[in-house]
Amino acid sequence: MPLTSVLLLSMALFCIGVFGVLSRRNAIGILLGVELMANAVNINLVAFSRFQGGVVGQVFAVFAIALTVAEVVVGLALVILLYRSRKDVRVDEANALSG
Amino acid sequence: MEQIGFGIISACLLGAALGVVTGKNLVHSVLWLAVTLVTTAALYVFLNATFLAGIQVILYTGGVITLMLFGVMLTRRDERVMVENEQNGRRLWIAALAALGLFALLAAATFKTPGLPRTQAEPTTTDAIGRAFLTEHLLAFEVLSLLLLAAMVGAIVLARRHDAGADARGGL
Numbered sequence: 113m114p115l116t117s118v119l120l121l122s123m124a125l126f127c128i129g130v131f132g133v134l135s136r137r138n139a140i141g142i143l144l145g146v147e148l149m150a151n152a153v154n155i156n157l158v159a160f161s162r163f164q165g166g167v168v169g170q171v172f173a174v175f176a177i178a179l180t181v182a183e184v185v186v187g188l189a190l191v192i193l194l195y196r197s198r199k200d201v202r203v204d205e206a207n208a209l210s211g
Numbered sequence: 212m213e214q215i216g217f218g219i220i221s222a223c224l225l226g227a228a229l230g231v232v233t234g235k236n237l238v239h240s241v242l243w244l245a246v247t248l249v250t251t252a253a254l255y256v257f258l259n260a261t262f263l264a265g266i267q268v269i270l271y272t273g274g275v276i277t278l279m280l281f282g283v284m285l286t287r288r289d290e291r292v293m294v295e296n297e298q299n300g301r302r303l304w305i306a307a308l309a310a311l312g313l314f315a316l317l318a319a320a321t322f323k324t325p326g327l328p329r330t331q332a333e334p335t336t337t338d339a340i341g342r343a344f345l346t347e348h349l350l351a352f353e354v355l356s357l358l359l360l361a362a363m364v365g366a367i368v369l370a371r372r373h374d375a376g377a378d379a380r381g382g383l
Contacts, residue, residue: 113217115328118258119321121221125228125247127314132232134306140282144231144244147275151251154263162258165332167343170260174340175348177263177270178355182362184275188282189369195286 118159126152139191139201143184150180220257224250237283245276259334 125148132145154173161169195201227250230243248271255264321327344352 113213116321117217117221120318121224121254123314123317123321124225126317127310128225128228128232130313131306131310134309135232135303137302138237140237140279140286141240143282144237144240144279147244148228148231148247151248151271154267155251155254158255158258158260158263161335162260163328163331167335167339170263170335170340171343171348173260173263174266174344175351175355177266178359181270181274182359184278185362185366186369188278189366191282192285192370201286 115159115163119156122152122155122159125149125155137202137204139194139203140188142203143187143191146187147180147184150176150183216257220250220254224254238280241276241279241283244279245272248272248276259331262337262340 129145129148129152132148133142134145136142136145154176157169157173157176161167161173191201194206198206200206224247227243227246231240231247234240234243248267252264252267252272255261255267
Protein backbone atom coordinates (compact mmCIF):
# COMPACT_ATOMS: atom_id res chain seq x y z
CA MET A 113 0.00 0.00 0.00
CA PRO A 114 1.88 3.07 -1.23
CA LEU A 115 1.72 6.47 0.45
CA THR A 116 0.01 7.97 -2.59
CA SER A 117 -3.12 5.87 -2.15
CA VAL A 118 -3.49 6.96 1.50
CA LEU A 119 -3.00 10.56 0.40
CA LEU A 120 -5.66 10.14 -2.31
CA LEU A 121 -8.05 8.72 0.28
CA SER A 122 -7.55 11.63 2.66
CA MET A 123 -7.84 14.06 -0.25
CA ALA A 124 -11.18 12.57 -1.25
CA LEU A 125 -12.34 12.80 2.38
CA PHE A 126 -11.25 16.44 2.57
CA CYS A 127 -13.09 17.30 -0.63
CA ILE A 128 -16.26 15.59 0.63
CA GLY A 129 -15.92 17.78 3.72
CA VAL A 130 -15.56 20.88 1.54
CA PHE A 131 -18.67 19.85 -0.36
CA GLY A 132 -20.55 19.48 2.93
CA VAL A 133 -19.47 22.89 4.20
CA LEU A 134 -20.45 24.59 0.94
CA SER A 135 -23.77 22.82 0.41
CA ARG A 136 -25.28 22.85 3.89
CA ARG A 137 -27.26 25.73 5.31
CA ASN A 138 -27.73 24.29 8.77
CA ALA A 139 -24.91 25.41 11.08
CA ILE A 140 -24.50 21.95 12.59
CA GLY A 141 -24.31 20.45 9.10
CA ILE A 142 -21.43 22.83 8.39
CA LEU A 143 -19.70 21.74 11.61
CA LEU A 144 -19.99 18.11 10.44
CA GLY A 145 -18.23 19.04 7.19
CA VAL A 146 -15.46 20.76 9.16
CA GLU A 147 -15.06 17.58 11.20
CA LEU A 148 -14.59 15.54 8.03
CA MET A 149 -11.92 17.95 6.82
CA ALA A 150 -10.06 17.83 10.15
CA ASN A 151 -10.21 14.05 10.04
CA ALA A 152 -8.68 14.00 6.56
CA VAL A 153 -5.83 16.19 7.79
CA ASN A 154 -5.16 13.80 10.68
CA ILE A 155 -5.03 10.84 8.28
CA ASN A 156 -2.40 12.73 6.28
CA LEU A 157 -0.31 13.38 9.38
CA VAL A 158 -0.44 9.74 10.47
CA ALA A 159 0.32 8.46 6.96
CA PHE A 160 3.40 10.64 6.66
CA SER A 161 4.57 9.61 10.12
CA ARG A 162 4.20 5.97 9.05
CA PHE A 163 6.19 6.36 5.87
CA GLN A 164 8.69 9.00 6.91
CA GLY A 165 9.38 7.56 10.34
CA GLY A 166 9.69 9.57 13.52
CA VAL A 167 7.20 10.43 16.18
CA VAL A 168 6.39 14.06 15.36
CA GLY A 169 3.58 13.26 12.94
CA GLN A 170 1.58 11.37 15.54
CA VAL A 171 2.26 13.95 18.26
CA PHE A 172 0.99 16.61 15.91
CA ALA A 173 -2.08 14.51 15.12
CA VAL A 174 -2.90 14.26 18.85
CA PHE A 175 -2.64 18.05 19.12
CA ALA A 176 -4.87 18.42 16.07
CA ILE A 177 -7.50 16.07 17.54
CA ALA A 178 -7.56 18.00 20.82
CA LEU A 179 -7.86 21.31 18.97
CA THR A 180 -10.73 19.95 16.89
CA VAL A 181 -12.59 18.87 20.01
CA ALA A 182 -12.17 22.34 21.53
CA GLU A 183 -13.39 23.86 18.28
CA VAL A 184 -16.48 21.65 18.28
CA VAL A 185 -17.29 22.63 21.87
CA VAL A 186 -17.11 26.36 21.18
CA GLY A 187 -18.82 25.98 17.79
CA LEU A 188 -21.77 24.12 19.28
CA ALA A 189 -22.05 26.69 22.08
CA LEU A 190 -22.25 29.40 19.42
CA VAL A 191 -24.87 27.44 17.45
CA ILE A 192 -26.98 27.02 20.58
CA LEU A 193 -26.61 30.75 21.30
CA LEU A 194 -27.66 31.53 17.72
CA TYR A 195 -30.67 29.27 18.08
CA ARG A 196 -31.63 30.93 21.34
CA SER A 197 -31.54 34.41 19.91
CA ARG A 198 -33.08 33.69 16.48
CA LYS A 199 -34.86 30.31 16.84
CA ASP A 200 -33.07 29.22 13.67
CA VAL A 201 -29.67 27.72 12.86
CA ARG A 202 -29.59 28.31 9.11
CA VAL A 203 -26.48 30.39 8.58
CA ASP A 204 -27.79 32.59 5.78
CA GLU A 205 -30.64 33.74 8.03
CA ALA A 206 -28.11 35.04 10.56
CA ASN A 207 -27.33 38.22 8.65
CA ALA A 208 -28.22 40.87 11.22
CA LEU A 209 -24.76 42.43 10.94
CA SER A 210 -24.67 42.63 7.12
CA GLY A 211 -25.13 46.11 5.68
CA MET B 212 -4.07 -9.05 1.79
CA GLU B 213 -3.00 -5.57 2.81
CA GLN B 214 -4.41 -4.15 -0.39
CA ILE B 215 -7.79 -5.78 0.21
CA GLY B 216 -7.98 -4.45 3.79
CA PHE B 217 -7.06 -0.99 2.66
CA GLY B 218 -9.65 -1.17 -0.11
CA ILE B 219 -12.41 -2.18 2.30
CA ILE B 220 -11.48 0.56 4.77
CA SER B 221 -11.35 3.17 2.00
CA ALA B 222 -14.75 2.15 0.64
CA CYS B 223 -16.35 2.30 4.11
CA LEU B 224 -14.69 5.64 4.86
CA LEU B 225 -15.76 7.35 1.65
CA GLY B 226 -19.26 5.86 1.73
CA ALA B 227 -19.84 7.00 5.29
CA ALA B 228 -18.42 10.45 4.51
CA LEU B 229 -20.84 10.78 1.58
CA GLY B 230 -23.61 9.79 3.98
CA VAL B 231 -22.57 12.66 6.25
CA VAL B 232 -22.83 15.33 3.59
CA THR B 233 -25.87 14.07 1.66
CA GLY B 234 -28.18 12.90 4.45
CA LYS B 235 -31.51 14.68 4.65
CA ASN B 236 -31.85 14.06 8.36
CA LEU B 237 -29.11 15.66 10.45
CA VAL B 238 -29.30 12.97 13.15
CA HIS B 239 -28.47 10.40 10.48
CA SER B 240 -25.61 12.61 9.30
CA VAL B 241 -24.15 12.67 12.79
CA LEU B 242 -24.39 8.87 13.01
CA TRP B 243 -22.68 8.56 9.62
CA LEU B 244 -19.95 10.80 11.02
CA ALA B 245 -19.57 8.30 13.88
CA VAL B 246 -19.07 5.52 11.28
CA THR B 247 -16.51 7.68 9.46
CA LEU B 248 -14.55 8.33 12.65
CA VAL B 249 -14.52 4.68 13.75
CA THR B 250 -13.38 3.64 10.27
CA THR B 251 -10.63 6.23 10.53
CA ALA B 252 -9.56 4.58 13.79
CA ALA B 253 -9.37 1.29 11.87
CA LEU B 254 -7.21 3.02 9.26
CA TYR B 255 -4.91 4.24 12.06
CA VAL B 256 -4.51 0.66 13.29
CA PHE B 257 -3.73 -0.25 9.71
CA LEU B 258 -1.03 2.42 9.66
CA ASN B 259 0.41 1.08 12.95
CA ALA B 260 -0.75 4.11 14.97
CA THR B 261 -2.60 2.19 17.67
CA PHE B 262 -2.33 4.94 20.28
CA LEU B 263 -3.98 7.41 17.94
CA ALA B 264 -6.68 4.87 17.11
CA GLY B 265 -7.56 4.69 20.81
CA ILE B 266 -7.54 8.49 21.14
CA GLN B 267 -9.74 8.73 18.07
CA VAL B 268 -12.37 6.36 19.43
CA ILE B 269 -12.42 7.87 22.93
CA LEU B 270 -12.33 11.56 21.99
CA TYR B 271 -14.15 11.68 18.70
CA THR B 272 -16.72 8.94 18.81
CA GLY B 273 -17.16 9.25 22.56
CA GLY B 274 -17.08 13.00 22.95
CA VAL B 275 -17.71 14.80 19.70
CA ILE B 276 -20.55 12.59 18.47
CA THR B 277 -22.40 12.91 21.79
CA LEU B 278 -21.95 16.67 21.70
CA MET B 279 -23.12 16.87 18.10
CA LEU B 280 -26.22 14.81 18.86
CA PHE B 281 -27.03 17.12 21.75
CA GLY B 282 -26.50 20.08 19.45
CA VAL B 283 -28.87 18.70 16.82
CA MET B 284 -31.55 17.87 19.36
CA LEU B 285 -31.29 21.22 21.15
CA THR B 286 -31.64 23.29 18.00
CA ARG B 287 -34.53 21.79 16.12
CA ARG B 288 -37.36 24.10 15.48
CA ASP B 289 -40.30 21.78 15.86
CA GLU B 290 -40.56 18.60 17.89
CA ARG B 291 -42.52 16.76 15.19
CA VAL B 292 -40.45 17.79 12.19
CA MET B 293 -37.21 16.00 11.38
CA VAL B 294 -34.21 18.29 11.22
CA GLU B 295 -34.34 18.82 7.52
CA ASN B 296 -31.42 19.87 5.45
CA GLU B 297 -32.34 22.45 2.92
CA GLN B 298 -30.17 21.98 -0.11
CA ASN B 299 -31.22 23.65 -3.32
CA GLY B 300 -30.01 22.64 -6.75
CA ARG B 301 -27.77 25.54 -7.70
CA ARG B 302 -25.92 25.58 -4.38
CA LEU B 303 -25.40 21.82 -4.66
CA TRP B 304 -23.87 22.10 -8.13
CA ILE B 305 -21.54 24.91 -7.15
CA ALA B 306 -20.41 23.00 -4.06
CA ALA B 307 -19.82 19.80 -6.05
CA LEU B 308 -17.87 21.69 -8.69
CA ALA B 309 -15.69 23.40 -6.08
CA ALA B 310 -15.00 20.10 -4.28
CA LEU B 311 -14.13 18.28 -7.52
CA GLY B 312 -11.89 21.13 -8.63
CA LEU B 313 -10.08 21.09 -5.32
CA PHE B 314 -9.66 17.31 -5.59
CA ALA B 315 -8.18 17.59 -9.08
CA LEU B 316 -5.80 20.31 -7.92
CA LEU B 317 -4.63 18.32 -4.89
CA ALA B 318 -4.25 15.10 -6.87
CA ALA B 319 -2.21 16.85 -9.55
CA ALA B 320 0.00 18.40 -6.87
CA THR B 321 0.52 15.03 -5.18
CA PHE B 322 1.46 13.20 -8.37
CA LYS B 323 3.89 15.97 -9.31
CA THR B 324 5.65 15.99 -5.94
CA PRO B 325 9.05 14.29 -6.28
CA GLY B 326 10.67 12.26 -3.53
CA LEU B 327 7.63 10.99 -1.64
CA PRO B 328 8.76 8.14 0.64
CA ARG B 329 7.89 4.76 -0.86
CA THR B 330 8.64 2.32 1.91
CA GLN B 331 7.20 2.19 5.40
CA ALA B 332 9.47 3.20 8.25
CA GLU B 333 9.80 1.57 11.67
CA PRO B 334 6.44 1.73 13.49
CA THR B 335 6.24 4.27 16.30
CA THR B 336 5.58 3.03 19.82
CA THR B 337 3.25 4.67 22.35
CA ASP B 338 6.26 4.89 24.63
CA ALA B 339 8.06 7.14 22.16
CA ILE B 340 4.98 9.33 21.72
CA GLY B 341 4.67 9.82 25.48
CA ARG B 342 8.34 10.72 25.75
CA ALA B 343 8.06 13.22 22.92
CA PHE B 344 5.07 14.85 24.63
CA LEU B 345 6.81 15.35 27.95
CA THR B 346 10.23 16.36 26.66
CA GLU B 347 10.38 17.95 23.24
CA HIS B 348 6.79 19.20 23.03
CA LEU B 349 6.21 20.00 26.71
CA LEU B 350 5.39 23.66 26.15
CA ALA B 351 2.85 22.89 23.43
CA PHE B 352 1.35 20.22 25.69
CA GLU B 353 0.83 22.69 28.54
CA VAL B 354 -0.53 25.38 26.23
CA LEU B 355 -2.98 22.80 24.90
CA SER B 356 -4.31 22.10 28.39
CA LEU B 357 -4.80 25.84 28.90
CA LEU B 358 -6.67 25.99 25.60
CA LEU B 359 -8.96 23.13 26.61
CA LEU B 360 -9.70 24.90 29.90
CA ALA B 361 -10.46 28.12 28.02
CA ALA B 362 -12.75 26.27 25.59
CA MET B 363 -14.59 24.63 28.47
CA VAL B 364 -15.14 27.91 30.35
CA GLY B 365 -16.01 29.68 27.10
CA ALA B 366 -18.63 27.09 26.14
CA ILE B 367 -20.26 27.29 29.58
CA VAL B 368 -20.31 31.10 29.53
CA LEU B 369 -21.69 31.22 25.97
CA ALA B 370 -24.38 28.60 26.32
CA ARG B 371 -25.69 29.09 29.84
CA ARG B 372 -29.06 30.68 30.34
CA HIS B 373 -29.08 34.06 32.01
CA ASP B 374 -31.23 33.32 34.98
CA ALA B 375 -31.68 36.28 37.35
CA GLY B 376 -32.74 34.09 40.25
CA ALA B 377 -29.66 31.89 40.02
CA ASP B 378 -27.32 34.86 40.45
CA ALA B 379 -29.13 35.90 43.60
CA ARG B 380 -28.73 32.39 45.01
CA GLY B 381 -25.02 32.56 44.22
CA GLY B 382 -25.05 29.69 41.73
CA LEU B 383 -24.73 29.49 37.98
